[in-house]
Amino acid sequence: MSYLPAPTRYDAMAYRRSGRSGLKLPVVSLGLWHNFGGVDSLENAREMIRRAFDLGITHFDLANNYGPPPGSAEENFGRILAQDLRSYRDELVISTKAGWQMWPGPYGDWGSRKYLVASLDQSLKRMGLDYVDIFYHHRPDPETPLEETMGALDYIVRSGRALYVGVSSYNHEQTRKAAKILKELGTPFIIHQPKYNMFDRWIENGLLKVLKQEGIGCIVFSPLAQGMLTNKYLKDIPADSRAAKAHGFLRKEDITPERLKKIKKLNEMARARGQSLAQMAIAWTLRYPTITSALIGASRVEQIEDCVAAINHLEFSEKELKEIEKILAE
Secondary structure, three states: OOOOOOOOOOOOOOEEEOOOOOOEEEOEEEEOOOOOOOOOOHHHHHHHHHHHHHOOOOEEEOOOOOOOOOOHHHHHHHHHHHHHHHHHHHHOEEEEEEOOOOOOOOOOOOOOHHHHHHHHHHHHHHHOOOOEEEEEEOOOOOOOOHHHHHHHHHHHHHOOOEEEEEEEOOOHHHHHHHHHHHHHHOOOEEEEEOEOEOOEOHHHOOHHHHHHHHOOEEEEEOOOHHHOOOHHHOOOOOOOOHHHOOOOOOOHHHOOHHHHHHHHHHHHHHHHOOOOHHHHHHHHHOOOOOEEEEEEOOOOHHHHHHHHHHHHOOOOOHHHHHHHHHHHHO
């Protein structure tokens, strides 16, 4: 049976402008970092993407190396796109990245023009796309001149491979320099993708200020700290969780007794707000107007539904914000 998206998909979702650009993103976007690769169930991935779109999530975020194996998340997304969403392409914002190792040798990593252009060509082929909406440089390259990397992003837009560009994990000084180069080139640099959550707040020390000054949007990844800011680890480490997976980025030793104590207190506070811990954690990352979207991951449809429900209560009182600061400082 062919898929028909829900006619109500735009009724509840909130959308924010990415910096001073014309592009709006849903406040909750779906990332395909985990659970969409070749080792995962394609049918489950398909159900999650369809449900996300039904709930108003129009933005799907990938990278060349997402899987495992690398490239397989883009391949799977391409299959789902062809099967279910091809006729809705103009309602979607699809992004991908390059900057981590993708193939052997000196041209399959970091930030050279050769690597970025070749990688995006491969990504487009895997997904069956003529262009992506946003292409990111995935991480700063300490050896390649920034002018070369930014020049490659400019070329990628001018050649029709991407509509907009962004960077990920650049610090505030690197971001300011990148913005200056791209502004001079006339390239639409509209977004930064940093890691940000209650346990990792580095972007508050300069980056948010630069993004606001430069008119660049911000989409935060890991708003749930790889699942720690959910009810998943309140009792133990479930067998199907990221902390239990051999290829995951969250390790069992990350969930310390001290951190667990904070998670339990935050969970009580979320319940008092009428939210799940995940919903409160997402709302907390969106409290700054500079932040355009929170990029969630998921392994089940129910997790997407829970995260999207965060939009029902995004506001915090001063008292609540102070209480969160107190818990996190303990």
